Amino acid sequence: MKKLLVALSMCAVSANVMAAGRDAINVVGSSTVFPFSTVVAERFGKSTDFKTPKIESTGTGGGMKLFCAGTGVNTPDMSNASRRMKKTEFEMCQKNGVTSITEVLVGYDGIVISNSKEASQMSVTRKELYLALAKEVPAKDGSESLIPNPYKTWKDVSPALPANKIEVLGPPPTSGTRDAFVELVMESGCNSFGWIKAMKKKDKNKYKAICHSVREDQAYIETGENDNLIVQKLSSNPKALGIFGFSFLDQNSDKLQGSKVDGKEPTFEAIADGSYPVSRPLYFYVKNAHVGQVPGIKEFLDEFTSNASMGDEGYLTDKGLIPLNKDKREKVRADVLALKPLQL
Amino acid sequence: MSDSTQKVINSLKKRHRKEKVFRAAGATAIGFGFLLVFLLITDIITKATPAFKQNWIAIEVDFQPDLLGIDGLDLTRLPKGDYRTVLRSAIFEMMPEVSGRRDKRSLFGLISSSAEFEIRNHLVANPADLGKKVTVWVKVDDDVDSYLKDDVVVGEPGIRISEKQATWIKKWVDSELIESRWNSEFFSLGDSREPESAGVKGALTGTFYTMLVTLVLSFPLGVAAALYLEEFAPKNRWTDFIEVNINNLAAVPSIVFGLLGLAVIINIFGLPRSTPLVGGIVLTLMTLPTIIIASRASIKAVPPSIREAAMGLGASRMQVAFSHVLPLAMPGIITGTIIGMAQALGETAPLLMIGMVAFIVDVPGGITDPATVMPVQIYLWADSPERAFVAKTSAAILVLLGFLLIMNSFAAFMRKKFEKRW
Numbered sequence: 001m002k003k004l005l006v007a008l009s010m011c012a013v014s015a016n017v018m019a020a021g022r023d024a025i026n027v028v029g030s031s032t033v034f035p036f037s038t039v040v041a042e043r044f045g046k047s048t049d050f051k052t053p054k055i056e057s058t059g060t061g062g063g064m065k066l067f068c069a070g071t072g073v074n075t076p077d078m079s080n081a082s083r084r085m086k087k088t089e090f091e092m093c094q095k096n097g098v099t100s101i102t103e104v105l106v107g108y109d110g111i112v113i114s115n116s117k118e119a120s121q122m123s124v125t126r127k128e129l130y131l132a133l134a135k136e137v138p139a140k141d142g143s144e145s146l147i148p149n150p151y152k153t154w155k156d157v158s159p160a161l162p163a164n165k166i167e168v169l170g171p172p173p174t175s176g177t178r179d180a181f182v183e184l185v186m187e188s189g190c191n192s193f194g195w196i197k198a199m200k201k202k203d204k205n206k207y208k209a210i211c212h213s214v215r216e217d218q219a220y221i222e223t224g225e226n227d228n229l230i231v232q233k234l235s236s237n238p239k240a241l242g243i244f245g246f247s248f249l250d251q252n253s254d255k256l257q258g259s260k261v262d263g264k265e266p267t268f269e270a271i272a273d274g275s276y277p278v279s280r281p282l283y284f285y286v287k288n289a290h291v292g293q294v295p296g297i298k299e300f301l302d303e304f305t306s307n308a309s310m311g312d313e314g315y316l317t318d319k320g321l322i323p324l325n326k327d328k329r330e331k332v333r334a335d336v337l338a339l340k341p342l343q344l
Numbered sequence: 345m346s347d348s349t350q351k352v353i354n355s356l357k358k359r360h361r362k363e364k365v366f367r368a369a370g371a372t373a374i375g376f377g378f379l380l381v382f383l384l385i386t387d388i389i390t391k392a393t394p395a396f397k398q399n400w401i402a403i404e405v406d407f408q409p410d411l412l413g414i415d416g417l418d419l420t421r422l423p424k425g426d427y428r429t430v431l432r433s434a435i436f437e438m439m440p441e442v443s444g445r446r447d448k449r450s451l452f453g454l455i456s457s458s459a460e461f462e463i464r465n466h467l468v469a470n471p472a473d474l475g476k477k478v479t480v481w482v483k484v485d486d487d488v489d490s491y492l493k494d495d496v497v498v499g500e501p502g503i504r505i506s507e508k509q510a511t512w513i514k515k516w517v518d519s520e521l522i523e524s525r526w527n528s529e530f531f532s533l534g535d536s537r538e539p540e541s542a543g544v545k546g547a548l549t550g551t552f553y554t555m556l557v558t559l560v561l562s563f564p565l566g567v568a569a570a571l572y573l574e575e576f577a578p579k580n581r582w583t584d585f586i587e588v589n590i591n592n593l594a595a596v597p598s599i600v601f602g603l604l605g606l607a608v609i610i611n612i613f614g615l616p617r618s619t620p621l622v623g624g625i626v627l628t629l630m631t632l633p634t635i636i637i638a639s640r641a642s643i644k645a646v647p648p649s650i651r652e653a654a655m656g657l658g659a660s661r662m663q664v665a666f667s668h669v670l671p672l673a674m675p676g677i678i679t680g681t682i683i684g685m686a687q688a689l690g691e692t693a694p695l696l697m698i699g700m701v702a703f704i705v706d707v708p709g710g711i712t713d714p715a716t717v718m719p720v721q722i723y724l725w726a727d728s729p730e731r732a733f734v735a736k737t738s739a740a741i742l743v744l745l746g747f748l749l750i751m752n753s754f755a756a757f758m759r760k761k762f763e764k765r766w
Contacts, residue, residue: 022616024706024714028699035729038703039537045705046461052705054618054714057724074614228727251729254504313449315457319537320729 022073025053025296029063029080032109032177032245033282036316037080043315044303050296055080060179067285068093077290077297081283082109083179090344100288103342104301105332107310108322110246110271110279111181112258113168119238122154122259124161126277129261130189131157132166133220135213144195149215169230170214170243172222180280181243185261187211188277231256246271246279247320271322279322288339298337305333392738394493398527398540400481401455401516405434405463407474422468427460431482439512450509456483458541484522486539486732488513492522504731530739534705535721539732542725544743546707550620550700550715551689551747557624557711558631558688563681565628566635567670570677573636574643575665594633601629602694610698618699618714626694631684638680642673674762682755689748692719718744 027037034057045052058066060081067079068089085103093101113129115122124132131137132154136146154161171178190211191197199207214220223230223242230242235255242256246266249258258266262277270276284304291297303309309316310333312323324332411433412425432452436442442451456462459482466480467473484492487504491513505513516522533543577583605626609615615622646669654664695701701720708715716724718740725737 026617034703035537041703042537042705043457046458054702054704056618056699056702074610074617228729248729251504251731318453 023295024051025078025294025300026076027053027055027078027080027284028058028066028076029056029078029284030060030082030282031057032060032082033080033106033284035247035319036106036282036321037284039315039319040300040304040309043309044296044300047303048296048299050299053296053300064089064092067287068096068098070096071098071287071289073294075287077287077294079285081285082177082280084281084283085285085342085344087344090342098287098289100339100341102286102288102301102336102339104284104286104305104336105324105328106282106284106304106321107316107324108271108279109282109320110266110276110322111177111184111243112246112249112266112278113241113243113261114234114249114256114258114266115241116234116238117255117257120162121257122161122241123263124259125262126185126189127192128154128157128161128189129185130192130211133168133214134186134190134211135215136210138193138196146210149217149219151219164239166219167221167237167240168219168243169221169223169233169240177243177245181278182212182214184278184280186214245320246322250320268317268322272325282321285342286336286339288341291339301336305329305336388738388741391735392742393735394490395530395732395735395739396527397493397524398529399484399489399492399522399524401484402479402481402521402523403431403434403438403455403459403463404477405430405466405480406437406477407467409475419471422471422474423464425464425467427464427467431455431460431463439515442512447508450506451512454485454488454509454512456485456540457538458483458536481523483540486730489540490732492517492524530736534707535703535716535724536705537703537728539728539730539736542733542736544718544721544740546704547716547718547721547740548743548747550623550704550708551717553620553708553711553715554623554627554717555685555689555751557620558627559681559685561624561628562631562635562684566632566681566684567639567677569632570636570639570643571665571670574640575661575669590633590636594637597693598630598691599693599697601626602697604629605694606697616712616714618702618704618716619712620708620715621711622698623695623700623715623717624711626698627688627691630691630694631681631688634684634687635677635680638683639673639677642676642680643669645676646672671762672764675759678755678759678762682752685751686748689717689744689751690719692717692723695720718747 025041027041034055038055041053041055044050056063056076060083063076063079063081064085066076069075085101090101093099113122113124131149132151134149137149137151139145139147140150151157151166153163153165155163157166170181190207191200196207196210199210223233228248230244231248231252234240234242241259246258249256249266250268260266264270264276266276266278271279286297286301306314307329308314310321310323310329311317312326314323317323323329407430411430412427413429414421414425435452435455436448439451442448462482463480466478470478483489488509491505491510513522529541530543531548532545533541534546536542573583573587605622609622609625610617615625650668650672651664654668655661659667692701695717700716701723702714702716703724704714704716706713722737722740722744725733725740
């Protein structure tokens with residue numbers, strides 16, 4: 001037994017020694033930023049003498065947990081996020097000794113509600129989407145009470161919409177896309193009812209329960225994190241709608257079309273200038289303490305924020321990223337290269 | 345004739361019919377199973393076929409030192425040149441009729457983004473070409489590749505090529521600049537975000553190392569445990585307790601082992617994340633119960649007469665176990681091991697927790713390099729938005745099936761070798 005313990009601890013020690021010599025950047029975090037981050041990593045690995053960074057897709061929240069666990073080569077150097085770092089996460093980082101963090105705003109991603117090109121294009125408002133998808137909706141008689149969602153077809157929601165059954169394929173609650181959809185669409189739809197909006201100040205938990213709960217009957221179908229699956233299902237069922245990131249619509253623009261939301265079509269330009277209402281920023285966070293310890297971090301940041309990648313015609317836009325405007329981009333780049341610590 | 349004989353004769357027809365029905369049902373079940381497997385395999389193979397071919401294009405590249413931005417004399421600067429500019433000017437020279445920023449951009453988009461690295465590698469391998477004009481073959485973009493393979497018309501749904509781009513491609517095809525080749529890079533490159541440069545070598549090597557660690561750890565441990573429990577251990581409450589626990593372990597969902605791996609192996613022992621070493625240890629935990637249970641069953645099946653005969657001739661218990669029981673039980677033990685390994689080969693859930701579900705480009709060189717495994721690679725490709733990854737996914741499934749087939753035939757071979765009759 002003693003021998004076994006000695007052998008085990010030897011193993012652990014030697015592994016620690018090996019880990020101390022980590023020569024590739026480790027990135028964790030959002031599955032939405034993953035496709036962009038991997039492209040930069042691959043080009044970085046090919047065009048420099050540094051090793052190709054390793055990128056894990058853990059989801060935004062999971063990534064933050066790993067990122068904020070502490071400093072040292074056994075923790076990741078960067079974390080991707082499809083929303084801004086939360087105050088609680090920032091505090092957790094501070095508590096664990098990750099005191100200096102650089103924030104990089106990469107660009108934007110639109111969330112689209114789309115259907116097969118074989119069907120006609122939908123035009124919905126956020127209020128209609130809320131009414132179609134919420135678990136409980138305000139009663140039709142205008143009184144300030146909630147009833148279980150009675151709507152079966154889109155026509156029930158609004159006479160202008162087609163008489164198709166409500167059938168929406170979307171991400172599960174663990175997904176960042178779902179978080180953003182709930183926040184940008186459901187909440188805004190919710191707020192169009194004055195008495196619910198007023199509740200936000202009085203009873204935040206109840207407000208959240210009303211606005212953030214998606215119906216659980218067959219109208220909203222959780223399709224897992226695999227956006228490709230949604231694309232396949234949409235092309236075989238023209239009556240269904242799907243919710244996913246703009247990059248998937250962009251890659252499958254021959255089969256699918258985006259629905260107009262509040263009268264705006266989800267185009268590259270409309271998302272970039274912010275007129276399309278359902279878009280969110282994409283970030284990644286860098287542990288400043290690792291700069292200089294793990295080789296290549298500065299150079300990687302330089303590559304990521306360069307015009308060739310994040311710019312208007314950079315290779316990330318080919319992958320569906322909506323770039324920042326020029327002034328903002330230059331400011332982000334300057335801040336990032338100076339490793340300006342994040343303040344929340 | 346007695347009454348009961350009459351009864352038997354009367355029921356004969358009925359009993360025969362029952363047997364016939366049962367036989368027919370069995371045959372149908374097998375036929376149905378075969379049909380499903382056949383459909384699955386044909387579907388995968390048809391989907392995978394395009395992935396084994398890749399279209400290349402010949403480009404006349406002018407390696408001008410001033411265009412590259414490097415001094416003609418200093419060869420160490422060669423890899424650092426501006427190959428993008430050189431590639432752009434080579435392509436625009438090839439198609440002088442294309443003008444305007446937008447058109448030029450969409451023309452350049454027809455070439456794989458790995459092309460600049462391909463011409464760099466060419467020059468680094470042949471430094472004598474500096475200052476000369478040479479023909480270099482580079483890959484076309486995945487959209488062009490799909491377009492050429494699928495034999496479709498522009499404007500139809502399903503195409504990401506504009507009419508203008510189609511005329512340029514047609515010109516290339518007519519002047520025989522484009523060539524479809526066997527995609528050997530699929531087996532020699534690591535992962536990539538560009539479908540045309542994505543290969544399975546990284547995942548295959550990772551799978552090999554992970555399986556190696558699993559086998560080296562779980563086989564001796566499993567067999568030793570089974571042998572001890574069957575041949576040496578006293579039968580008491582403790583061994584009963586252990587037996588129940590081993591049986592329960594076999595039914596534990598695999599993700600739980602991943603959590604254990606994260607908490608103990610990575611966080612307490614500090615082994616490096618995302619490596620085949622950690623992956624192998626976690627999968628060992630998963631395969632151990634399977635191996636132990638199968639080994640115990642096959643050790644139990646060795647007739648006691650063999651043990652008694654050996655003991656009668658004066659062999660010690662140790663000699664009986666290792667020279668007589670173990671060799672005879674070996675075929676069964678190998679079968680159990682292969683079932684356990686095949687399970688481990690298809691696992692992704694426990695690997696998620698220990699960071700092996702990751703984008704890793706470099707092919708791992710050992711068990712402590714970051715690596716991923718085949719099922720994870722298949723999952724990551726299935727999740728990528730680019731259309732060409734659909735074919736790659738199916739091709740990777742075929743490779744995984746091939747790996748499994750090789751592993752199983754090796755086991756079958758070993759089993760035949762160890763098989764002894766008594």
